[in-house]
Amino acid sequence: MENAALRVLVVDDERTVRENLKAYLEDEGFLVRAAESGEAALALLDGEAFEVAIVDMRLPGIDGNAFILQAHQRCPALRFLIHTGSSSYSIPQSLHEIGLAETSVFRKPIVDMNRMIEAMLACRVAREVPHER
């Protein structure tokens, strides 16, 4: 498994979620940054390049939706995974156009993290072979 420094941005307003995700992903060998709001996350994006962003939909300022759209504008190469507590969430059309699918959605609480790991790795593969898309 090639985990070499897959750069991940975790956006969630709950500290426990951020910390647990960060710990798990770091144990998996990813490079993880965490932001507690959409604005903070955008600021981080200005400074660094990330490959995958794990985004909670419910955020204090701009919501996850808005953040993704803005982040995509700044970093078109950034891949997104949605990590939401809402049981009835479905991807709006705007995000479909960016390239998000149902498989990008992860509902809290995640019991089996493997799926998320696979999805994140798949983002990298997709990135690395852009001309095949």
Place this chain on the structure above:
Amino acid sequence: MKIRTKFFLSFFLIAGLSAFFATFFSIYSTNARYAGTAVRAIETAKKTAENTFSEYLGELIRKATFLAELNEVIANIDRPDELSSSLESKAFFLSNLNTWVLDRNHRMIVTWNNATQSLIDQPSIARLPALVRADEFLRSAWILKMGTGIGIYAFSPIIDAERFERKGALLIELPLDSLFADSIKEKTKTEILIFSGKAPLASTFVDANGSRYFPELRRLTKGQQSQVEVMGATYLFDRFPIRDSEQREIGTLFVGVDIQELIVAKRIGIYSMVLVFLLLVVLGILGSVVVGNRMANPLRVLSEGADRVARGDFDVHVPISRKDEIGNLARVFNHMAASLKGQTEEMSHIRQYLQNIIDSMPSALIGVDAEERITQWNLEAERMIGVKRDRAQGQLLREVFPPLENQLVKIRQAMKERKPLKTERMSLFAQGSQQFLDLMIYPLVSNGLDGAVVRIDNITTRVRIEEMMVQTEKMMSVGGLAAGMAHEINNPLGGIIQGSQNILRRISGELPKNRQVAEECGTDLDKITRYLEKREIVDFLRGIRECGERAAVIVENMLSFSRRSESKMAPVDLAKLLDRSVQLAASDYDLKKRYDFRHIQIQRQFADDFPQVPCVVSEIQQVVLNLLKNAAQAMFEKKRADGDPPRIVLRLYREGDLARIEIEDNGPGMDETTRKRIFEPFFTTKEAGIGTGLGLFVSFFIITNNHRGTLEVESTPGQGTRFLIGIPLVRS
């Protein structure tokens, strides 16, 4: 008495009486006439007879005088022979007379007897009144009783006119004998009888032998005029006394008129009258019968017609078409009957229509009068209360339907205040279950009739639906609550699960980083691991993680139904879905190994050519799986008493516009209390820790809310349970 009889009797009486009186008077007058005729005849005869006497007296005197004045007589007074021959030559003159010539001394000189035996003899001459009174110079005649008989005597002195000396006398005797009687008879044309006292002297009756016949004096003297039958003929006899010169009654002369013809004529007349009378009577009878019938028959027909109308049969037409009052009566009657019929029919139609309205009403309609007796009881009341109209009518309401007893207060109040009253949701145990009734009591306020009407609607179904809706609402709000709650729980759950997971990962020896950091801390990871394991920290952590996962499962189950699913509705082959569910159930592995699906007998009763049904595959699958699991668990827990192998029957068929899925087991079943609550959230019959009590709740929600279908359960304790799913074949 019938009119016909009255008519008959009246006519008969009138005719009869008239005829009778007419006949009677006719007969009477005929009688009288005939009697009159007879009497007149008799009177005439009597007079004639009387006159004859006088005539005879006169005649005798004349004859006596004539003879006495005859010269030959005067001259031959002393010569008897000459006198005899003179007398002889006067035979015709002296027929039926006895004649004597007397001398101066009144001695018989000559006797000439032409009549019957003379009554006179020499001594009795001296008793002649002329001699007694010494009127011997006078001519005179007398009627005298002589001996046993009576005679008319004429005395004429023979006088020598020249010498003026009485030479003698002439005496003529006309004895009243039968010849005399005959001569009278000639005059009177009647029969004559002469009696002297009781002695019969003369009779004009001659019997068969030629001798004179005398009827009994007794019979002749019955009354002044008497009817006596003499020798076969009937005579009317009258009489007058024969008086002598001293007016002494010396005899009786009977005049007898032959009234035989009269009698016969009278009899014929009477018979004719009687015949006429009888004829009249018969005619009277006939006439009265005919007239009576003519009068009575139409009246009878009318009367019968009226009877029928009175009995309620208005289909009557009296076939009388006369022009008189009876005809008019009949015409009017027919008209009335037709009108009655029409009105009755109309009334009947109206009544039937009203009754139809009342009976067609889906509510029970009970009418009561002021005494709370039932006046109206419609069809729905019969069905609802189970009492037939005939039995209920007129009875006290509280006796016919006791549960309404406590409503009587309201009924009375409604009637008194003339305002309607309601009783809502009255509860009643009937037909084996709890029923709910809505009562509307309203008093009758128009037409001045007292009473009230109770309308009863059985709202049990509505109440149950309402309760179900409330229940569903509750469930949905619970669902909503649960969804909201679940949403909130997800985060902390995530923290628990992920936290415990991270701990477990970071204490294990698998991650190189763990060893690295342990070394940096101056310790050995293995030692730490061993410590943690020995102190069961690892177990506790695993426990925490498991609990977290279980909680997550619960929450997930809770939330699964509230996800939007419309967009996922697609036509599904239910047969395939059911088969797949069975496979899933068989391969499902329960942590606690509470059941083994593979030992259960599966029966498959699917209809052929079943159409595809619009639904959400995953959800229906979830429901079916849940039901199969429940069945398996139930059957595992309680072995069947009769050792029957556990069995689940799956059925798929069409019912109207529903697709029906049945999942039936032969497990222990459930009692009614359990069955009623089985779809409640968090209601479970399993032991604590097994199942969450959400499966059926969620299944119910999926079917009823998401698919607008039905989910029902039937169960018999000891026999099994059957779940019935109904999904509309067409999405609406």
